[in-house]
Amino acid sequence: MMKCILADDEPIARQILENYIKEIPNLELIASCKNAFEVIEVLQKQSPDILFLDINMPKLSGLSLLKTLQQKPAVIITTAYPEHAVVGFELAVTDYLLKPFSFERFLQAVYKVNTKNEATNTIIKEEKETPKTIFVKSDKKIIKLNTDHISHIEAYGNYIKIYTDRMILTPQTLTEFSEKLPECFLRIHKSFVVNFDKLKLIDGNQFVLQNEVKLPIGKSYRKQVIDKIDY
Known part of the structure; x- marks a missing residue:
């Protein structure tokens, strides 16, 4: 089970993501945030596996939030603005979803997180098994x-x-x-x-x-x- 949080200042966008998350058995939504400051509060108390993050939010943007985080979960950007994609990937986001995106595209992004986690676990296992x-x-x-x-x-x-x-x-x-x-x-x-x-x-x-x-x-x-x- 992967714990996730989402952040979007638009209620409809949050509702769509919440519904998508409910459709995937191995995802658990632990927080639905309206802005970046709520995300910071959640991250101070919990350690989610995935953060679904909108870019254009009031006061503190999603990209500005990412720049402040020293340790962060896998990040999937959800935005209507394609021009920030390069900066997003420079900040090591896992995927970049352009609104409106389908459930199938959402599922692909989650699959990327799973694949990345499996690869990391394999590397850790190999390092432990390799004689030093x-x-x-x-x-x-x-x-x-x-x-x-x-x-x-x-x-x-x-x-x-x-x-x-x-x-x-x-x-x-x-x-x-x-x-x-x-x-x-x-x-x-x-x-x-x-x-x-x-x-x-x-x-x-x-x-x-x-x-x-x-x-x-x-x-x-x-x-x-x-x-x-x-x-």
Whole structure:
């Protein structure tokens, strides 16, 4: 279900849009606004998926409204004026409907939002599934590492030890290196960061990796370890 709001100063235009929205099962109208200021009030309280927006409205135009929004839903312009189309698309609107538009044309615009959302979700999924790589300096070499292969990292003075199928010593702090790692990595001790995907079991205050390496869980880190497990 996609939540949407509409903004148009003409009652008849609002009624047409409201009727069109009711015809589409996966659309839910959460606000019908008469001007841009009402839109701002709604956006301060809710996060709709689609904004159907007229351009020529009193005091603040639809395009002026878009320029003020840092974060905005998918925007479908609904207007009788074709001359603003270029500016509209420069503001990354999803579609530009010229009044009077048919239900079929309205449906095409909604379909574009669906298609865009599906493409975005696919990209996010692919990014999550793609193994991340990082580069570390060791001696005079620059080594490319797949983070999936890292079991844990250990602080070692002004260096850290990175454990994969071997140990790599690199000159940086544990905190600096941790900032480059994906979410599956967690600090469990002032001297250790682990790849949570490599967990075999927790034995008291010991974090046991799948390769049977046992690492201490610091007292101040225990809660976040338990929260990560979420059992």
